Amino acid sequence: MKEAHLSALSYEDALQAFSDQSLFENKTWRYSPEAFPLTSAQVKQIEQIGQACYEFYKAQETLYLRSVEGKNLLRNRPLKAPWVAAYLDRGKPEALIAHARAKALRGTVPMVIRPDLLVTEDGFAVTEIDSVPGGIGLTAFLNRLYTDVHGDALIGAGAQDMVTAFYEVLASRVPNVSAPYVAILVSDEAATYRPEMEWLASQLRQLGKRVHVFHPDDVMPLGDDICVGIDGDPQKVDVIYRFWELFDLANVSIAEFLLKAREAAQVRLTPPMRPFQEEKLSLALFHHHILEDFWRENLSKQSYKVLAKVIPQSWVMDPVELPPNAVLDAPYVGG
Structure with a gap:
């Protein structure tokens, strides 16, 4: 209101x-x-968030399918990320994975989406984009x-x-x-x-x-x-x-x-049965430093700016063994 x-x-x-x-x-x-x-400024921001979420879904599909097919993610420099599809497919039934990749579903996104928003002192924060x-x-x-x-x-x-x-x-x-x-x-x-x-x-x-x-x-x-x-x-x-x-x-x-x-x-x-469109993991992928140029290329400047502000910094917690010289991209806990 x-x-x-x-x-x-x-x-x-x-x-x-x-x-x-x-x-x-x-x-x-x-x-x-x-x-x-809601103030008029908040209404305007919600409208921008809605458009940004739609663009995010379209870019998310591009990211997933290029990852599956081993294709390059960027226009002007090499970047492949097979690990994106591996993350998003983890634990999913094979039949559902095959269905989600079907050519008949290319370009389909949920007809109704809802970004779950928290009102903070610094504006809105997205906790989930619900399909x-x-x-x-x-x-x-x-x-x-x-x-x-x-x-x-x-x-x-x-x-x-x-x-x-x-x-x-x-x-x-x-x-x-x-x-x-x-x-x-x-x-x-x-x-x-x-x-x-x-x-x-x-x-x-x-x-x-x-x-x-x-x-x-x-x-x-x-x-x-x-x-x-x-x-x-x-x-x-x-x-x-x-x-x-x-x-x-x-x-x-x-x-x-x-x-x-x-x-x-x-x-x-x-909504189409495409599990990669229903993962909160995607919010962490938005902030992944390797994928930053991909998101910038596949989102409008306005939508990238909006999402960068409202999606809290997130990390993928992957319980894998690290070699001694590896660096883990994760938040600091206790300082």
Whole structure:
């Protein structure tokens, strides 16, 4: 919220709003009469962070794939870094690694990303860039709840609503389908967030959109397609929004089919199942001194400057033996 407000939200109205609509399973809330305030300078910085994060994802893919293929990272001097892919692939199933490298997925990034920000005395600090973020429905709900409080001062007021923006970005995956059927699949591990996704889907159905929430066990492969049962008949799913973490893949019943699906089916799943896009390790790679020139070449000057300021200095902790003459690039502890 920008600085300005009309009238505060009463405790009774806030309590009633959250009583009428559960957004997170088994969660309680502290209510505020006003939305969290942001200065115009902070709003501008958040917008810059958003653009920088998008560029970071694109550059991250370039870094990973060039590392995998043994290609040079820079335009004007030799630099190869096979260790980057080795780090990012460590502990991942071979089938998932192969899927992430598939040509059909080249250039794909998560359709919704959320940088987790801390407000510090020196400005914002990024603790994570989340590819499967909770809070999409919650944020949309809160924006609507506080509209009467802040009017046009509310961030996003007068612009595209988050509910419709979420749908349009999903529908863009299948531009040739006029009224796509969208299935939001929420795993057991992510069940806490199912209520907000149910609310989001219900809002879209009120707009005439075909969006429903399912458990992964509720969908079934039918030939090259994925279907759900609607009134006893199979309904082809045009787009899947994946709401499960890749570390939970072994517990997702449809995962094996998705990993082996034909190219068209792979593209209709978002966020794409590309584990290198979901690693906090990437924040440490941004600060790795060997890769500094790569990031400068593959990010705009503005975005590099923004990320250098908001991503805290981070190091890769690798438990390997070092020869006596080696130097470990790591923080000093205790001086």
